[in-house]
Amino acid sequence: MATSVTPFHIAIPVHNLAECRTFYREILNCEEGRSSDHWVDFNFFGHQLVIHYKPVPIAIGNKEEELHTNPVDGKNVPVPHYGVVLPWDTFESFSTELKAKGVDFVIEPYVRFKGEVGEQATMFFLDPAGNAIEFKAFKDMGQLFAK
Numbered sequence: 772m773a774t775s776v777t778p779f780h781i782a783i784p785v786h787n788l789a790e791c792r793t794f795y796r797e798i799l800n801c802e803e804g805r806s807s808d809h810w811v812d813f814n815f816f817g818h819q820l821v822i823h824y825k826p827v828p829i830a831i832g833n834k835e836e837e838l839h840t841n842p843v844d845g846k847n848v849p850v851p852h853y854g855v856v857l858p859w860d861t862f863e864s865f866s867t868e869l870k871a872k873g874v875d876f877v878i879e880p881y882v883r884f885k886g887e888v889g890e891q892a893t894m895f896f897l898d899p900a901g902n903a904i905e906f907k908a909f910k911d912m913g914q915l916f917a918k
Contacts, residue, residue, distance in 0.1 A: 780818070781820055784825035785898070795820070795822065798869070801820070838903070849903035850903075852905050856909065856912075857908045859909070859910050861908070879894065888914065888918070889917050890910070891907050891908060891914070893905060893907040894906055
């Protein structure tokens with residue numbers, strides 16, 4: 772088991788590199804790192820996020836890919852998703868900032884498992900390519916892996 776947190780690396784597909792580059796830089800305030808014509812690195816809250824251009828698949832008929840969800844605490848959580856656990860105060864100010872920027876939430880910021888083991892603040896939204904992102908926070912970080 773890891774005893775200290777090290778940055779993770781995640782690479783995600785996006786169909787419009789310019790639009791997603793602006794989203795991560797301007798909406799989420801991520802510092803941009805290296806880039807090429809096909810990918811961009813970001814400092815995603817201390818972690819390395821890379822958006823990679825991937826063309827939209829050719830549609831067969833009128834079939835659109837639906838967002839898959841699983842129920843958690845009475846809400847439909849998008850699967851797959853990625854995100855970051857923030858300090859409680861940072862979560863509160865960040866969620867307020869996202870609302871002010873007009874982010875369309877899949878799940879509005881709220882406290883999940885209130886009064887139970889694992890109580891946490893959480894919110895979900897999509898980037899312009901449809902990748903689901905979750906930010907969460909625990910008042911007691913000891914609850915992060917609590918059973």
